[in-house]
Amino acid sequence: MTDNTQLMRFTTAGSVDDGKSTLIGRLLHDSKSIFEDQWESLERSADLAGGSEVNLANLTDGLRSEREQGITIDVAYRYFATPRRKFIIADTPGHVQYTRNMVTGASTANMALVLIDARNGVVEQSKRHAYISSLLGIPHMTVCINKMDLVDYSEERFREIREQFYEFVPQLDIRDITFIPISALKGDNVVSESEHMPWYHGPTLLSHLEDVYIASDWNLKDFRMPVQYVIRPHTDEHHDYRGFSGQIIGGTIKVGDDIGVLPNGARSKVKSIITHKGPADYAFCPQSVSIELEHNIDISRGDTLTALDNLPYTTQDHDAHLCWMHEKGLQLGKKYLIKHGSRTTKVVFKELVNRIDVETLEEVNAPTELKLNDIGRVKFKTMSPLVYDAYKKNRYIGGFVIIDEASNDTVAAGMLRSPEKAQPVPDFTDYAI
Amino acid sequence: MSQYKLSHLELLETEAIHVMREVAAEFERPTLMFSGGKDSIVMLRLAEKAFSPGKIPFPLLNVDTGHNFPELNEFRDRRAKELGAKLIVRTVEDALAKGIATQTPGELSRNRLQIPTLLAAIEEFQFDAALGGARRDEEKARAKERFFSFRDEFGQWEPKKQRPELWNIYNGRVQPGQNMRVFPISNWTEADIWEYIGQEKLDLPHIYFAHDREVVRRKGQWLPVNDLLPPKEGEEVKTLKVRVRTIGDIMTTGCIESDASEIKDILAEVASARVTERGGRADDKVSESSMEDRKREGYF
Known part of the structure; x- marks a missing residue:
């Protein structure tokens, strides 16, 4: 080797x-x-x-x-x-x-x-x-x-x-x-x-x-990194270090790059990068890294760091393909949990658009149910906004799982499509040091 | 674009770091199981990297069977000290004395007795996640286990009710009393471990390398002679140049004859090996489902 x-x-x-x-x-x-x-x-x-x-x-x-x-x-x-x-x-x-x-x-x-x-x-x-x-x-x-x-x-x-x-x-x-x-x-x-x-x-x-x-096969174009964990050593040597760690799931990044934080709309510059090899000038998908920013912004798990020139969607209303994975079928109107990137929030399914018959590959419109092993298109709303690209563009930022709140079972997995409504571009705030 | 490529080992590393951070972020009281064996040594390095320049944000836990190789325990204690990590050791001896674990007459290995000891330790410290260095290529029941392996209030694994894992998304939700065993190096093979040890220049207990040792032949294996395992009448004690490929209970861990004194020799040996790594562990040989059965009871 x-x-x-x-x-x-x-x-x-x-x-x-x-x-x-x-x-x-x-x-x-x-x-x-x-x-x-x-x-x-x-x-x-x-x-x-x-x-x-x-x-x-x-x-x-x-x-x-x-x-x-x-x-x-x-x-x-x-x-x-x-x-x-x-x-x-x-x-x-x-x-x-x-x-x-x-x-x-x-x-x-x-x-x-x-x-x-x-x-x-x-x-x-x-x-x-x-x-x-x-x-x-x-x-x-x-x-x-x-x-x-x-x-x-x-x-x-x-x-x-x-x-x-x-x-x-x-x-x-x-x-x-x-x-x-x-x-x-x-x-x-x-x-x-x-x-x-x-x-x-x-x-x-x-x-x-x-x-x-x-x-x-990895997306090297659109920089995206869900913040997974904040590293704060509190040691004499790294007294002020605050590293936003996570896996880069799209694009590349280098020290000095402008960066946006979604969904809150803050912006900053990359101050330092640590990869698995130690301090680095640049990093890329799918590395697990830790990024330090120039400005002191409130960022926590669930936020997404993104390139500014090419933004992901930030929305609460979604359209996706879903594969149902649990014996108990999908219930419209019921509250589930959705885990997407590093964010877990509540979700309610609003509409079953269709079900794909996996034997014939034909679409059945407006089905009444989605059961174990069924695949279909659904519309849903999340309690807090999700930051994503369409699954077709990047499967690591377009994929999510659905969790039953009572049993904690993973009951479904889904692939996000581009949302129907055009997204307003967030008004990024430049934070002074 | 060639600077944007990861080798297979870097990809495995990035996946493992992601899993470790996920544990640190989603659980209240995680622990990392550290025995001083080669897989847990790799785990420790990955944890160092995952939280650098900070410290590893969880304690280390070891279940000492009383049948551990002494070389391993020395190494375990030294390494924890170097890292300034908190090391928790719970012993089978103690569990037997307290009646938490009960020995079956004639039972040589303490492998099974680790289970109640581990479960008691998890309960004592209320750990909600335990990171372990198990790999899917080790054994076929492991080949079906998830990265995040859910255990109920009794520590049991239910293979039919495992949570699907897609992309890099893991569902780590547990109720109080339940816990998660998490295996960040699930996708690593034995060769990957050795390559990584070589690449990172990781220090290892010397028994992984060829050394002279007194052994006896039993059931097709070379077993180390020690106080716990004196030679039986009529058994010939030989001094051979051996090493261990995997380390379990000292009573049942077979040594292999080997001249491998450096990592590159071991890699060559692994590449040409004709039996699997755990082929030398009598605990797995009992039946086709012995690993599955132990896992169901709470084994890691």
């Missing part, structure tokens, strides 16, 4: 039969990330279950209830590395009743790996996975057309499925999409090039995973 090793997160989704576990097993095995004791334990459980084949799902299905039912219930995180990149796989179940897990896994992924069985072509599950990947703003998508060995490695079949997939792509918002014909079982085009598909000239899955350009 070198200092330049990059970290890449990708998500897979699928059920027992589509070869997902075989594919992950193949990647882990061929990159030497399965260990002997793990292998022994797989063999042991295969013997116990009376089957002869080792089931790689047992490697990821870590909970007893999952092994008993033979299904993946929750997101499992797997790790493997090549000399060039480290990978985190968020492995999620594919069934419709686990949509919330798919959404969770997708929220931080650089790439979605959509699996299609070459015999069946594009089915509802592959559409659902592609739709969720698009809704959650995953920058890259790779469609692996698997089990090519069972369709005689047919180029025609590959093209046919690619056409099927393109038919519904216009409904999605995908910037980068790659198709790879593979056989996870036989190893074709997973790690090594296939001898059976001379008509395919693209990369193998692993080399694509290693090559795809992910450095621009």
Whole structure:
């Protein structure tokens, strides 16, 4: 490993039969990330279950209830590395009743790996996975057309499925999409090039995973930092230090830059920056930093530091896509909590605009309810204003979760859209020292 | 734009710092579990960075099983002193004497006895969050655990009722009596830990590096010979060049034969290792669900 090793997160989704576990097993095995004791334990459980084949799902299905039912219930995180990149796989179940897990896994992924069985072509599950990947703003998508060995490695079949997939792509918002014909079982085009598909000239899955350009997946344009915690050492050495710490979730910043504070509308200049490497002249997304300002302004957790030349929205009325994640469905008019950035405030849902049928991707207007695993568009109002950009522009400032006040459960996750009403530009006050 | 890129280790670091600050901001009485083991040493460095130039805003907590490696305890005490941090130690010995923990006849390891001891310490100090250095690559029940792992009034983990975690948003809300175990280095692998220790030039207990030690062979493992673990009749005591890969209860932590005297040797060893890190820990071998069961009871 070198200092330049990059970290890449990708998500897979699928059920027992589509070869997902075989594919992950193949990647882990061929990159030497399965260990002997793990292998022994797989063999042991295969013997116990009376089957002869080792089931790689047992490697990821870590909970007893999952092994008993033979299904993946929750997101499992797997790790493997090549000399060039480290990978985190968020492995999620594919069934419709686990949509919330798919959404969770997708929220931080650089790439979605959509699996299609070459015999069946594009089915509802592959559409659902592609739709969720698009809704959650995953920058890259790779469609692996698997089990090519069972369709005689047919180029025609590959093209046919690619056409099927393109038919519904216009409904999605995908910037980068790659198709790879593979056989996870036989190893074709997973790690090594296939001898059976001379008509395919693209990369193998692993080399694509290693090559795809992910450095621009972070927003480096619009400086945004929710203030997380205020550092006040009260020591002789740092007597007057007051550092606003947080993770930069958009853009870059340097010492001397003008800076605005929202929602209160104060402005100042950056006096000093501390990054994980110590004092620095500049910092960028997604670093966790501590910023000191020239002026003594009242700033606390929940406020957002922002660039002045390009402002986020500051509003109490919102429009967003929501994925409901709790057994108890959404109640209009009820007070929930919303956590967005470092701010937690109260929220009331006013209107259900539509619900997306994740089987057909059709919109059902003015639905009467939003239940577990439903995705829909909602309008709501928050007690204090939120400072944000549209999720499409930056998913780390456009995303939020909804918390039930009584149980403290996280009941939903949402993606903010641009608000309908134009926002007045705040009148920033220059604070004299 | 190349100056705006983070390496994989920097990304993991920034994520961990974010999680630690979130804990400091959202909880009234957090603590950081510090054993002197390599993962908790990394945690301590991350906490230093998260609150620099201020001090770490919470005390350190260790459950001393009485079966800790003495080298680890020395290191733990010295490091806490250097940082000027408050260190709280609660012992299994004490918990046994008070009847908080009860030993099962024939039970060698005190791993299980840590659970009631830890829960009693959490109650005593009314901690609402405990930061731990557990990683998802260690064990498959851990692979499903959240960064913010909710525990009810009994300290129990309920894997089916975990809170979804999206983006960098964590729900840290608890009622009085409940608490949160928080794992900032969830996404780190064993190799990442060693790389970071190398990069940050972190001091470690010497037992992580190759040294001569008296060991006996038991159940396919080299176990260290000491007062608690005398050789049984007929067992041959050998002096081998060994090191420990992970440190648990001294009764059940296997040593591996190794010549690795520097971090780079260890990294090479980790890269070519054919068994997982916890493969040498008998506490995990009891059954496929032993970690899940212990976590449900309140293990970290």
